[in-house]
Amino acid sequence: MAAMEQPTITSAYRSVGVTFDSLVFKSAVMRECLRLAASAAARDVAVLLLGETGTGKNLIAQSIHNASPRARGPFVSVNCSAIPDSLLEAELFGAEKGAYTSSDRLRKGKFELADKGTLFLDEIGDMSPQSQAKILRAFEYKEFERVGGESTLHADVRIIAATNRPLEDLLNSGKFRTDLFYRLNEFTIHVPPLRSRREEIRPLAERFVVECNERLGTKVKGLDAEALAKLEGHPWPGNVRELRAVIKRGCVSAQGEIIRARDLLLTLAPDTGKLLPAAPLSGDLSLAALEKKHIEQVLTQTGWSKKESSQLLGISRPTLDRKIQEYGLIRPSSARDE
Ligand SMILES: Nc1ncnc2c1ncn2[C@@H]1O[C@H](COP(=O)(O)OP(=O)(O)O)[C@@H](O)[C@H]1O
Ligand SMILES: [Mg+2]
Numbered sequence: 001m002a003a004m005e006q007p008t009i010t011s012a013y014r015s016v017g018v019t020f021d022s023l024v025f026k027s028a029v030m031r032e033c034l035r036l037a038a039s040a041a042a043r044d045v046a047v048l049l050l051g052e053t054g055t056g057k058n059l060i061a062q063s064i065h066n067a068s069p070r071a072r073g074p075f076v077s078v079n080c081s082a083i084p085d086s087l088l089e090a091e092l093f094g095a096e097k098g099a100y101t102s103s104d105r106l107r108k109g110k111f112e113l114a115d116k117g118t119l120f121l122d123e124i125g126d127m128s129p130q131s132q133a134k135i136l137r138a139f140e141y142k143e144f145e146r147v148g149g150e151s152t153l154h155a156d157v158r159i160i161a162a163t164n165r166p167l168e169d170l171l172n173s174g175k176f177r178t179d180l181f182y183r184l185n186e187f188t189i190h191v192p193p194l195r196s197r198r199e200e201i202r203p204l205a206e207r208f209v210v211e212c213n214e215r216l217g218t219k220v221k222g223l224d225a226e227a228l229a230k231l232e233g234h235p236w237p238g239n240v241r242e243l244r245a246v247i248k249r250g251c252v253s254a255q256g257e258i259i260r261a262r263d264l265l266l267t268l269a270p271d272t273g274k275l276l277p278a279a280p281l282s283g284d285l286s287l288a289a290l291e292k293k294h295i296e297q298v299l300t301q302t303g304w305s306k307k308e309s310s311q312l313l314g315i316s317r318p319t320l321d322r323k324i325q326e327y328g329l330i331r332p333s334s335a336r337d338e
Contacts, residue, residue, distance in 0.1 A: 017075070018062040024207050027197035033189060034060070040187045041067035046139075048184045049162040051191030054241030057162040058122065060191065065118040070158055073117030076110050081126035088131045090147045093138070099148025109146065111138055115155040124184075125163035125170050132177045139183060159184070194236040194243065201231050201243065208244050209259070212251035220251045226261040230314020234266050261314050292327040295320070304331050 020038055025031060040047050041064045049057040058077075065075045083091050090099070094109030110119060121127075127135070138144040139159060143152050161184050163170075170176035194201065205223060212218050223231070227250070236242055250263040295313065302308040310320040323329075 017066055018059050019066045020063045023056065023059060023063065024200065024204050026200045026203055027192075029192045030197050030200060033191055034063075036187075036189050037064050038067060040064060040189070042069075043187075044069075044158055045186040046158070046184050047160045047186070048188045049160065049191055050167060050188060051162075051164065052193045052237075052239055053164045054239030055191040055193060056240055057164075057191055058120075060189070061118075061120045061122075061160045061162060064160060065120075065158075068118070068158070070117050074114055075118050075120065076114035077120040077122060078110050079122045080131075081123035085128045085131055088127070089134060092131075092135070093144045094146040094149075096146050096148040099146070106146075109144075111144055111155045111157060112153060114157045117157070119157045119159050121159060121161040123163055124161040125165035125167065125176060129175070129177055132180045136177065136180045136183060139180075194239040198232055201236075202228060204240060204243055205231055205247050208247040209251060212248050216248075216252065218251040218254070219257060220254055220259055221257040223250075223259040224261070226314065226316055226319075227259050227264055229311060229316070230261045230264055230266070233311045233314050264314075266314075288327075291323070292329070295323055295327065296329055299324075299329065299331075 020034060023034065025034060037047075037060050047061075047064060049060060051057055061077075062075060065071060078091060080088065090107065090109065092109045092111055094112055095107045097104065097106045121135070134144070138155075138157075142156060143154050145152055167176060167181065171178060171181060194204075205228070209220050209222065213220060231243070231246070238245075246264055246266065247259075249265055250259040254260070254263045295309075298309045298312050299306075302312065306317060306320055310317045313320065315323075
């Protein structure tokens, strides 16, 4: 990766999979985030990744592992929010044969499987305090027991945890144990949301176009200016994951080699983060009527700033002027001057 110091230890050990080199980044905030991640990789500290959904936490966790001295060991991932609490203990620590009525054989847990490697605890904010207590012990003393097991087992595991929840809220409400938090907090990295690194939207979009061409056989060359403006004006509550899905759909639905604004289906209203109101099932149901209403709302929201509105709407300034005329929208006298 460009302007970032590489942990020297890594290259010889780098295993197949995601590495820092495979991440797209351009902004200063992301460069700093990845610099921290790379420096954590070289040391055997626990890492806590905080950031909204879709910001790249999984990728960063894998990159840290692959850049660490444990790269030749396993990278084992557990999605804590996907497993009911009653099963989490067995999932993490394993279960002896017969521990459950249905278990006719011994099952190793993720801790054991991650021995000499990295255990990635995804969505750790969704774990119950009881499970957190068990994790803490395994974590601090590197020992645990399988469910239904007598003997204490050991595993040498490096932990990377991630959550998209605001940890402060979880700590204040007692949903997250402070002792576990302090243990995990050895090295916390904030992964910034996409809307605070908009200069990355374009290179990411281009990367995803290439990816779609390779994987889906589409033949897209790029995006036109209006399409790009539309992407750059969107709030991206689903962050990079949402962008990837939008581009994928755009590649498939594009007529020709260029993705146009109309090929990009954004499900959330620009900059409000709220769902677009469903069209009422009475009155004028045409798309034009909805478009008129939407443009009117955006103009009102921006105090009739055409510059801001055209950006939010993802259309050019002349297109906006044309639509204002076409729909007979009138600027109220109370609107601020541009
Ligand atoms: N910097 C990046 N470069 C390339 N792809 C990215 C980047 N950040 C995220 N992605 C892609 O976005 C999607 C979501 O990333 P992921 O790591 O799963 O996010 P999170 O774990 O924070 O929800 C994945 O498909 C991932 O490949
Ligand atoms: Mg994730």
